[in-house]
Amino acid sequence: MRIAVVGKGGAGKSVIAGTTARLLARQGYRVLALDSDLLPGLSMSLGSGPDPVDPPLNQAAEKNENGRWRLRKGVSVVSAVKRYTTEGPDGIRLMQIGKGGKDGIQPIMGAVNAYYKLIHRLGDARTFADWAMVADLPAGPRQLAFDYAPFAREYLVVVQPGAQSALTARRVAKIVRMRGGAEVRFVANRVKDEEDVAHVERLIGEPVFWSLPADEGVAEAERLGIAPIDHVPESPTIAGIEEMVAALASLGGNSSR
Amino acid sequence: MKIVVAGKGGAGKTTVSGTIARALARAGNPVLALDADANPMLGVSLGVGFEKTDMLNSVRQALDAGEVEHEPTVEGMVESFGTDAPDGVRLVVASRIDNDSPGCQCCGVSPDQILRELEHEYRVVICDLEAGIGTVSRMSAGNADVVVVVANPTAKALEVARRAIEIASDVAEVVVLANRVRSDEDLKAITDVVGDRELIVIPEDPVIAAADRDGVAPIDLDPESPGVAAIIKLADRLAGAPVPA
Numbered sequence: 001m002r003i004a005v006v007g008k009g010g011a012g013k014s015v016i017a018g019t020t021a022r023l024l025a026r027q028g029y030r031v032l033a034l035d036s037d038l039l040p041g042l043s044m045s046l047g048s049g050p051d052p053v054d055p056p057l058n059q060a061a062e063k064n065e066n067g068r069w070r071l072r073k074g075v076s077v078v079s080a081v082k083r084y085t086t087e088g089p090d091g092i093r094l095m096q097i098g099k100g101g102k103d104g105i106q107p108i109m110g111a112v113n114a115y116y117k118l119i120h121r122l123g124d125a126r127t128f129a130d131w132a133m134v135a136d137l138p139a140g141p142r143q144l145a146f147d148y149a150p151f152a153r154e155y156l157v158v159v160q161p162g163a164q165s166a167l168t169a170r171r172v173a174k175i176v177r178m179r180g181g182a183e184v185r186f187v188a189n190r191v192k193d194e195e196d197v198a199h200v201e202r203l204i205g206e207p208v209f210w211s212l213p214a215d216e217g218v219a220e221a222e223r224l225g226i227a228p229i230d231h232v233p234e235s236p237t238i239a240g241i242e243e244m245v246a247a248l249a250s251l252g253g254n255s256s257r
Numbered sequence: 258m259k260i261v262v263a264g265k266g267g268a269g270k271t272t273v274s275g276t277i278a279r280a281l282a283r284a285g286n287p288v289l290a291l292d293a294d295a296n297p298m299l300g301v302s303l304g305v306g307f308e309k310t311d312m313l314n315s316v317r318q319a320l321d322a323g324e325v326e327h328e329p330t331v332e333g334m335v336e337s338f339g340t341d342a343p344d345g346v347r348l349v350v351a352s353r354i355d356n357d358s359p360g361c362q363c364c365g366v367s368p369d370q371i372l373r374e375l376e377h378e379y380r381v382v383i384c385d386l387e388a389g390i391g392t393v394s395r396m397s398a399g400n401a402d403v404v405v406v407v408a409n410p411t412a413k414a415l416e417v418a419r420r421a422i423e424i425a426s427d428v429a430e431v432v433v434l435a436n437r438v439r440s441d442e443d444l445k446a447i448t449d450v451v452g453d454r455e456l457i458v459i460p461e462d463p464v465i466a467a468a469d470r471d472g473v474a475p476i477d478l479d480p481e482s483p484g485v486a487a488i489i490k491l492a493d494r495l496a497g498a499p500v501p502a
Contacts, residue, residue, distance in 0.1 A: 008296070009266005009388040014413070039265065039389050040416045102424055104394035139266030139388040140296035141354045163307050163472025164271060164298050170311070171296060171355060179357040199470065203307075223446065225412025 001029065001132040001249065002123075004152035006176075008168035009139030011158040012189040015218060015228055017136035018045030019241045020156075022229045024132040025090035032081060032093050032128065034135035036115060036148050038100035042136040047227030048088030055098030056084040057111035060118070069113035077121040080114070081128070089227070116148070123151035140168060144175050153182050154248060159204060160189045161196040166203030173204075185209035187244065210247065212240040259372065259382045260495055261400065263425065264407035265417035266388030269436040272465060272475060273407055273488055274385035275302025279476045280492035282344035287380035289335065289347045293368030294387040295354040303342040304474030313340055316366050317352035331374040334366070343474070369395045381496065389417065393424050401429045403495060407436050408450070410443035415450045422451070434491070437461045459487045 001024060005017040014037075021033040035042040043051050060080050062072045071080075085093040097115040098108030105112060119135075122128060135149045149155075155176045159169035173184045188200040188211040197211045217232030224231065229238055262274045271294075278290040292299035300310030316334045339349040351368045368384070369392055375382050384401070386392045393404065404425035408418035418433070425431050433454055435447040439461045448456060462484025468475040475485045 009268070010409075010414075011267065038391065039413070039420075041413050044412055100390055100394060101420060102394070104391070140294070142295050142387075145354045145357055145359045147357070162469040163301050164469060167298050167301070167307065167311055167472075168296055174355065175357050203472075222411045222413070223443075 001134075002151050002153040003133065003156060003248075004135040004137055004149035004154070004182075005156045005158060006137045006144055006172045007139070007158035008165045011160050011165050011168075012212070013139075013158050014041035014045040014136050015222070015237070016156060016158055016187065016189070016212070016241060017134050018042055018047070018227060019229050019238060020245055021046060021088075021092055021132075021134040022090055022227070023242055023245050024134065025092050029132040030091070030093075030130070031132045031134065032085070032095060032122075033088065034119065034133060034149070035094065035096040036119075036143055037136060037138040038097065038105060039138065040099060043088075043094065043096075044225050045227055046088050046092065046094065047230050048086065048092070048094050051096065051099050052086070053099075053101075055096050055108055055111040056086060057096065057098065057114045058108060059110070060084045060114035061110040069110065071114060071117055075114070077118050077125045078127045080118050084114070089230075119148065120150050141172050141175055144172055147179070155182050155184050157184055157186050158189050159186055159200055159208075161191060161199045163203060166200060169204050185248070187212065190214040210240070210244040212237050212244070258380075258403075258496070259375070259377045259384065259401045260403045260405060261372070261384045261386060261393075261396070261429070262405045262407060263386045263390070263393050263421045264388075265409070265414040268407040268409045268414050268417075269459070269465075270388075270407050271299055271385050272302045272469065273405065273434060273436070273459075274383055275299055275304075275474060276476050276485060276488040277405075277492040277495065278303060278342075278346045278383045279344050279474060280489040281381050281383070281496050282346045284493070284496065286496060288345070289339075289349065289375065289380055289382045290342065291368075291371065291375070291382060291384040292348065292350045293352075293372065293384050293392060295352055296387070297350045297353050299350075299385045300340075300342065300348060301472050302468070302474055303346055303348060304477050305340070305342050305348065307472030310472075313348070313350050314338060315350040315353045316371070318355075320366065331371050332376055334371075335375070343477070367395075368392055369397075369400055372400045373397070390421050390424060393421050396425070396428050398428055403432055404429045405432045405434055405491075407434045408447050409437050410435070410439075410446045415446065418447075419450050422454070432457060432491070432495070434459060457487070457491050459484050
């Protein structure tokens, strides 16, 4: 299972990515969660605690004599996942690009460079052949265009019943399809009824793969900054994500077993 | 006058930017709306229309396509590549990412560069930023007079707002907007982060939700609904002039 979650800001990407990672881990997968958002999000939805100010991946890169970033000697994708990730709930390994602060991305440039190099080696690493990977990308098309989830075979394009969200979904789906090698699956989020689903489908111009209900429990978890799967494990959204993950697996999104 | 709008994705930046632009234009100000999001959709909240917004050419792409030999000034670009929105607002899209090999996005016409160089003596420039704090962290004096930080009562949006306020305070006046406030509890969550700063409250408003659902401008649906009216009032204050009802 190699999943990247994309879409407009606020559509529910992190909740879907974090919950999917937790559910896969509970199913027995070893899970690598990938957070390339400079803003906080995934760690809250995953329930992995506060983001470190100095991301561990900063230690994985160094500058060469010409001032160009490279992975430090001896750092492979295998050792990086072992050393420069943090452990989240249910045994998930969390690899993070780091968070932007007052000085922009300057303090995390090592991590940014290491992250980009490592994700391009993840797909071929045999050690991780049977791992599940779940990436939460920042809002919009930028990182997608620069190939920040080359390992992904399934792109979950999250869209809620609104024009801006649908416009974003169309744009990101177009970029995924241009590059090829992965499936686009539209996920309608926070839908109240069938008409909401139909509205999303009208706006994006194609069918959705799955729809997830509007859910007060998840909204409350979001206000409180608690992982929805911990705060409201029985909620309709969590149940919906669980069914969606099962559906993905049965479609052959299950690349490893 | 240059107003920049920042915040987490989904916080309501575009809705706020578009509505402020329309309100200021209705009040008689010349208004330039700059869409500085690489995922541009300010046109939607300005009332340009869903499909048309998706088709709008951007300065960056127009230059790449060689549609202009050498447009030497930012003002020239605005003139050549802008489009007209309702109430006489001029809309310019800085750059859009719409393919899988976009090349360097900051060479030539970065949003912060356009913002810095735009003429703003005689008009209001209102700029809708990309989600997050990237552009704000690259801003220097002269990029903006006012940074409107749009906050929502969720833990993630408040964390983004906290960072944006901290960064923007160094270069401009900061106005914090509490958007989609449904209860005193929501408001308190935001006040806790903002501290003593003045907070402008935009109540949860079904008119704004309906406008976003259908891709129309909230100000065209109902300028007197509580949320829209609160944004118009903010526009009035930002311009320092009364906005006619």
